[in-house]
Amino acid sequence: MSPPRRSELEMRKELVRLRMEMQRQQLDYHAEPLRHPLRQLGHLFAPGRAARGKGTPLAFGGVLLLTLFGKRLGRFGKLARFALEVYPLVSAGLRQYRESRPPKPPQAPPKPQA
Incomplete structure (x- = not known):
């Protein structure tokens, strides 16, 4: 038998969760130099x-x-x-x-x- 299909609402919720996680990771990535400016200078x-x-x-x-x-x-x-x-x-x-x-x-x- 095929696995039960998820409802459209569950799929949308999962999509929203994934988007929010992606945005959180992007914010962390771009905020890293601002949080540790001396580390950035150290790398230079x-x-x-x-x-x-x-x-x-x-x-x-x-x-x-x-x-x-x-x-x-x-x-x-x-x-x-x-x-x-x-x-x-x-x-x-x-x-x-x-x-x-x-x-x-x-x-x-x-x-x-x-």
Whole structure:
């Protein structure tokens, strides 16, 4: 025999419960940096992060700005957060690319035309 079907009212209640739980988890996730701002700063200066790519004052200022005003910036805030996440990867990749290329031999100055 097939299992008994739940009533429509029970299914709606369950859906509402799941939505409320999802919203609670989202609030917890987004409130974490506000609850522990010193922990956020600690992650910036962690030894593992410094080895990947040293933070510049500009990146540090961007992180601070996004921590304070991230939600109010809308699409620009999302784009800026993405850029700050990608910046260490791109800078490390460029550094590795420059180090792997052989240096160019010095060129002789052009001969003056008579």
